[in-house]
Amino acid sequence: MFQLPESPRSVTSHLSDLSCSPPKLDPSTLALLDSFFSEKAEEERRFSQIAAEQAAAKIAGLALEIDKEKEAGDKPMVSVADFRFAFSEDWQLSQFWYSEAFANQLADCLHSLCTPATKIAFLCCPTGFVAFQHKKKLEGARLFEFDQRFAVLSPSQFVPYDLNEPDVFPEALKASFDLVVVDPPYLNEVTNKQIAKTLRQILHPTNGKLLLITSTSVEDVLCEVYAEQPLGPLRKIAIDVEHKELANDFACWGSWDGAEKLSLELQP
Numbered sequence: 372m373f374q375l376p377e378s379p380r381s382v383t384s385h386l387s388d389l390s391c392s393p394p395k396l397d398p399s400t401l402a403l404l405d406s407f408f409s410e411k412a413e414e415e416r417r418f419s420q421i422a423a424e425q426a427a428a429k430i431a432g433l434a435l436e437i438d439k440e441k442e443a444g445d446k447p448m449v450s451v452a453d454f455r456f457a458f459s460e461d462w463q464l465s466q467f468w469y470s471e472a473f474a475n476q477l478a479d480c481l482h483s484l485c486t487p488a489t490k491i492a493f494l495c496c497p498t499g500f501v502a503f504q505h506k507k508k509l510e511g512a513r514l515f516e517f518d519q520r521f522a523v524l525s526p527s528q529f530v531p532y533d534l535n536e537p538d539v540f541p542e543a544l545k546a547s548f549d550l551v552v553v554d555p556p557y558l559n560e561v562t563n564k565q566i567a568k569t570l571r572q573i574l575h576p577t578n579g580k581l582l583l584i585t586s587t588s589v590e591d592v593l594c595e596v597y598a599e600q601p602l603g604p605l606r607k608i609a610i611d612v613e614h615k616e617l618a619n620d621f622a623c624w625g626s627w628d629g630a631e632k633l634s635l636e637l638q639p
């Protein structure tokens with residue numbers, strides 16, 4: 372049956388009803404939003420706290436005319452838990468943080484390969500750097516990273532790094548590292564070739580060890596790109612790589628003789 376359209380008056384009255392009662396979100400959505408904003412606020416608070424502590428340590432260091440390398444030397448590195456609170460993952464930069472348990476086990480494992488004089492670089496692996504330095508600080512540790520947020524963790528140990536410019540890093544770091552840990556952001560050949568270009572320049576040419584953490588989906592690429600010394604040949608290590616938010620099949624490879632025996636179970 373044909374129906375007459377509503378009169379303009381009745382439409383206006385519907386509109387005024389709408390304007391009187393704004394749309395309401397259901398309680399579960401509100402609870403989600405609430406928890407999102409609380410997490411963001413907590414993240415900002417932790418970040419500001421880390422930045423403020425670093426600034427204070429730097430000022431104290433300057434006042435006492437302490438060597439720049441030691442500007443925050445006595446201050447412990449934040450824990451992996453605090454790092455995770457302060458630095459949310461930026462998925463545009465392919466950031467997927469390790470679980471706390473894995474990062475700490477990895478740190479133990481790496482320390483077993485180091486002496487106080489070891490020079491170790493973490494390429495694209497900030498959680499690895501934090502866990503390692505939190506357990507025990509090494510002056511010769513460096514973090515090569517694109518995301519400048521991490522500079523606040525230890526300004527003198529941060530090396531700005533973009534894998535698209537693989538030759539751009541301080542001259543003093545050439546052939547200087549005994550051990551490099553790398554977790555490339557993208558799972559493809561081009562990324563690995565760029566990273567390998569940097570690694571060939573910063574690893575010690577004869578004694579340098581490489582520990583690579585990445586997805587098994589690029590295993591074929593790895594065998595080609597990291598075939599020759601000091602980057603390879605690679606040996607697969609029996610370590611289960613665990614992320615907080617990623618269920619990808621990741622694994623570890625080492626470039627040195629006996630790397631395959633490096634096992635997390637050996638650690639206390």
Ligand SMILES: C[S@@+](CC[C@H](N)C(=O)[O-])C[C@H]1O[C@@H](n2cnc3c(N)ncnc32)[C@H](O)[C@@H]1O
Pocket residue numbers: 464465466467468469495496497498499516517518532533534535554555556557
């Ligand atoms: C797959 S994540 C590895 C992080 C590691 N799972 C951890 O927990 O420390 C890759 C890292 O590469 C960094 N990255 C992204 N784009 C980059 C670029 N163009 N050059 C260098 N590093 C980059 C990201 O910021 C991120 O920290």
